[in-house]
Amino acid sequence: MLNIKYNKNKKFSLPASIIMTFFIALNVHFFVIAGRTGLEAIGAWILTVFYISVYFLMLYTGNISKYRRIFFVTATLIFFPAFIAILFETRGSMILTGKDVFMSETPFCHIVTPMTIIPYMLFKSVIFPAQVSVGHASIYSMFIIWLIATLTIGRGWCSWICFYGGWDEGVSRIAKIPVIKLDPKSNKIRYFNFAVLAFVVLASLTTLTAVYCELLCPFKMITEFGEITDMKAFISTIIFILTFFSLVIVLPYLTKKRFQCMSFCPFGAFQSLVDKVSLYRVRIDTEKCIQCMKCVESCPTMSLTEEIIKEGKGKSSITCTKCGECMDICPKGAIDYQFAFAQTPKNPAWLNLAKRLSGARGILKKALAAMLVSFNEIISPRALLSFSGFTIGMIISTSFGLGTVHRLLNLIVNGSFLL
């Protein structure tokens, strides 16, 4: 008899893993390989092998979070070298001058989406100095990607797509055990970024300037520094350095939590608020749960609490980034993704048919049974969420990621990282 119990070990069958990986390969071909020539084409093939292997292993081993993390952190690490190199190639430095701002020569960053949408709706004024419709990082293209991602994975953006989130996720995994153990009962800190969101939206509305970018953003450290022309610019540069080292490096390392995403990022808070429109949720099967609290300890954003488990609430809190960490660690397989609009049927008709066919004689009947099992896996929320998250994450990081691989090859062949 075939083992057709979906998700018993959270692994996908070989046919289902191959079929899903084939669709990822089509996306990779379209977004990564098509139209590349020379060294860039070689870089595209290197990235392709990486993407396809990681996605296949994600499904075939069932360790969604482990392979998501490898993909997510790598996408972050290869994003920034090309981003910085392009600044040097086009401006000669990482300094953002007043003229660059005036000419709107700033790539649009998703973190300021809420601070852009709200003033635009109220005043029909775009306060972020970026191009509206030209280039891959224009307001227009970033807004379309954000909308699609929000409707599919919601706050999952923070664990599958965000090229900043990979920083604190990577750093938070360096230490084996936390140096500072945060008490899971005092987890109100995860709501602090809602206060940051309220502050920056109000401040942006009042001043009609991009307050978060000008004053607070930790990632200015690794993108474009504002030119230091006065005391305000000097103080904000000090704040950028402090927020980067404290929130992105030191605290994630010491606590093993994603501190910047969990407590400071206004975009993360915004995604939590709009997550209701997304297709997927994280649910806990309270009948399977033995209340071991491993998921509570492992959650990098403190979105599961002892209270949620003990009271059998059966779902993570709104700050959940759908990373899958709790699913990988749960010894009972009690946690999984679910569709927001419907319960995943435990014994759908096609699985019952597969059960009957797998016990019957004849190779065709057995093959049909295997196909039905694969079909059941492919339409599962776990497969569809990972497919959406992986595809959007790949699209958003590819141009800079490929730029880094291309430049590394250029460094080896021609001796220069700059093109």
Ligand code: SF4
């Ligand atoms: S509840 Fe689970 S899926 Fe959500 S952030 Fe925590 S570990 Fe990740």
Ligand code: SF4
């Ligand atoms: S890890 Fe699994 S079994 Fe343990 S408390 Fe969490 S849901 Fe329950």
